[in-house]
Amino acid sequence: MKxxxxxxxxxxxxxxxxxxxxxxxxxxxxxxxxxxxGFGGDNANETPSGSxxxxxxxxxxxxxxFGQITPSxxxxxxxFLLNGAPVTPTYVDLAGDTSISAGDYIVIATPALGxxxxxxxxxxxGDLVDEITxxxx
Numbered sequence: 689m690k691x692x693x694x695x696x697x698x699x700x701x702x703x704x705x706x707x708x709x710x711x712x713x714x715x716x717x718x719x720x721x722x723x724x725x726g727f728g729g730d731n732a733n734e735t736p737s738g739s740x741x742x743x744x745x746x747x748x749x750x751x752x753x754f755g756q757i758t759p760s761x762x763x764x765x766x767x768f769l770l771n772g773a774p775v776t777p778t779y780v781d782l783a784g785d786t787s788i789s790a791g792d793y794i795v796i797a798t799p800a801l802g803x804x805x806x807x808x809x810x811x812x813x814g815d816l817v818d819e820i821t822x823x824x825x
Contacts (some may be wrong), residue, residue, distance in 0.1 A: 732758075765810060
């Protein structure tokens with residue numbers, strides 16, 4: 689007589705199949721979360737945060753010093769307003785890296801007498817990053 693062995697024809701055990709399904713679900717959920725939240729994408733339109741720290745009158749100009757700007761931002765990504773009107777200040781890049789660093793400053797020539805406000809605007813979004821007021825006498 690021939691012996692007949694019963695062969696297990698299942699490809700994967702139920703426990704392993706359950707673990708695989710859970711793992712696939714977690715991975716898909718993570719991928720969807722990253723896509724929806726925008727992580728890993730380009731944040732070029734995110735307005736940087738930072739500030740001016742001090743102002744100082746130097747001869748016929750006003751020197752306005754930057755604090756730390758994060759994330760690192762190039763000076764060409766900013767525009768400046770003096771009392772609401774566009775102004776093109778002279779930028780002094782102490783670090784020489786074209787990014788605004790703490791201690792870098794702008795120089796504004798002959799502002800109006802009295803109170804003046806300089807605003808720093810992020811060009812991509814048009815949002816105000818910071819503004820500082822000084823008196824010119």
